[in-house]
Amino acid sequence: MHNIFSRVNNVSAFLSSCMMTLLAAIALSSFLFTARPQGDLTVSSIKVVSSNARRYPNKKQDLAFVHFNITADLTPLFHWNTKQLFLYLEAEYANKQGVKNEVVIWDRIVRKKEDAVIKFEGKNKYVFRDISASFNGVPPASYSLKYNLMPYVGVLQYGEAARTSEPVAFPATQSRL
């Protein structure tokens, strides 16, 4: 039965299996790129300010304002299967109640190799607050720059590009900035 239907069927089956093999090969090839670039991260200043809570205007809520410097060359992470890098700066600390916290305070999407040399100086992009509403007496937090490598096809990879050399303490709360 060499009618048109069976031909089309055979050709498309062959093409799709070729496609699958190629995609699998590309996905596996990204495990060959094992560059783990390291950058530099310093926290220049932190301020803690008392403010109103988001949902409950009558409640008080401490907000932390963190100023930091990032220098990192992440170009080695860009290979042929890198669609984009999602960079994020994370604060890790345990509060007085023993709750372990990880809070992303800044992020950036890097889509091109030319933009992968990061030189950034600034403050947090997202609200940094503790679930107990106060940073009073909270032990020092350590800050780290992490990345999520997102491929064109395949497995998402995670890594750490920089970390503060030692935990940074929260200062006493100010009533206004």
Place this chain on the structure above:
Amino acid sequence: MFTEELKAFKRLGFRHVLLQILNFASVIASGLMIWKGLGIITNSESPIVVVLSGSMEPAFYRGDLLFLTNPPNERYQTGDITVYKIPGADIPIVHRVLETHDVSPKTKKSKKAAAETTISVPTLPHQRLLTKGDNNYVDDIELYQGLEWLERKHIVGKVRGFLPYVGYVTIAMNDFPQLKYALLGGLGLLALIQRE
């Protein structure tokens, strides 16, 4: 127009038709088995999802296929991309974790429990999560339908793998239902008529 096909159908005989129906059923059954098997391995109720919205652009576009796992003894970290379903919301949402707060589980020490079990099972911390779409300006608290935090029980899985465009077929079928019926009808007819 269909006389040829009908003749062919008659020529094949009753047994052949039965065999084809059986084949068709086994294809459907094995598909279901693979899906449910994957669900058990990954501990996720739906281990493969299709992206339906643009809130994670430019990482994920509409129609991209995501592969999920939900390991029971692994905590979620910031930067992980989760798929979650809030009770009352009709579609699952794919967004990235912005905050995690691990509240260590309260150790209730009643005498009864102490007498019954002497083995201490390491329990995972009770996690409170906050998520945000990469393409959104604000976090997801408005999407949580009044909840303050996302919890483990709302989460379907963590995105591990990515395959672009493939899921667009299902979106097209949802947008144009005729396509779905045409495809299903065509496949069914072919399965019955085809020899070999």
